[in-house]
Amino acid sequence: SQQGEEDPQALSIQEGENATMNCSYKTSINNLQWYRQNSGRGLVHLILIRSNEREKHSGRLRVTLDTSKKSSSLLITASRAADTASYFCATDGGGNDYKLSFGAGTTVTVRA
Amino acid sequence: DAGVIQSPRHEVTEMGQEVTLRCKPISGHNSLFWYRQTMMRGLELLIYFNNNVPIDDSGMPEDRFSAKMPNASFSTLKIQPSEPRDSAVYFCASSKGLLNEQFFGPGTRLTVL
Numbered sequence: 678s679q680q681g682e683e684d685p686q687a688l689s690i691q692e693g694e695n696a697t698m699n700c701s702y703k704t705s706i707n708n709l710q711w712y713r714q715n716s717g718r719g720l721v722h723l724i725l726i727r728s729n730e731r732e733k734h735s736g737r738l739r740v741t742l743d744t745s746k747k748s749s750s751l752l753i754t755a756s757r758a759a760d761t762a763s764y765f766c767a768t769d770g771g772g773n774d775y776k777l778s779f780g781a782g783t784t785v786t787v788r789a
Numbered sequence: 790d791a792g793v794i795q796s797p798r799h800e801v802t803e804m805g806q807e808v809t810l811r812c813k814p815i816s817g818h819n820s821l822f823w824y825r826q827t828m829m830r831g832l833e834l835l836i837y838f839n840n841n842v843p844i845d846d847s848g849m850p851e852d853r854f855s856a857k858m859p860n861a862s863f864s865t866l867k868i869q870p871s872e873p874r875d876s877a878v879y880f881c882a883s884s885k886g887l888l889n890e891q892f893f894g895p896g897t898r899l900t901v902l
Contacts, residue, residue, distance in 0.1 A: 721893070
């Protein structure tokens with residue numbers, strides 16, 4: 678079963694708007710990662726946030742992590758058409774369980 | 790850096806045939822992962838290696854699937870015999886250490902008729 682679940686399943690926004698998607702997971706983790714996948718391509722790593730971190734930024738991306746609620750959010754600010762993609766969160770199983778489990782993803786469409 | 794290299798990019802075969810997918814990880818990466826992606830099941834981890842040693846193959850769906858990593862720069866995923874339900878995109882990824890960011894290859898799209 679999938680460890681992480683993203684919400685919403687799909688999101689459509691206007692260029693320049695912000696996009697927020699959430700991820701919930703079930704067990705303790707070492708890290709939580711966010712990846713992007715453009716149609717027909719491999720996944721591209723965006724951000725890794727460790728379990729002892731609460732917030733992380735990378736360019737227009739902001740990730741938060743709340744381990745008490747077992748949830749994370751990814752915010753894309755000032756979206757561009759090129760941000761159109763599917764976004765996945767991925768979590769390990771914590772401790773020595775290094776298997777990465779991916780959620781079903783959020784499909785983001787940015788309208789020009 | 791060329792990134793993770795996978796071959797072939799597309800494979801069409803008939804049920805019962807043997808299929809071999811190949812992966813060359815990024816030089817210097819010591820962890821390698823094989824994933825399968827389908828619409829129904831999403832992205833699933835099949836097996837991963839650390840320092841060429843298989844660590845966890847619990848995601849391999851059946852004995853028809855096998856994977857090897859004979860050296861640090863090459864890995865194979867073999868399906869024998871293949872079945873139509875094996876049709877999927879198979880990704881290889883590599884990383885420096887098991888808990889770090891993974892770099893994905895472009896994938897092999899497998900169609901079993």
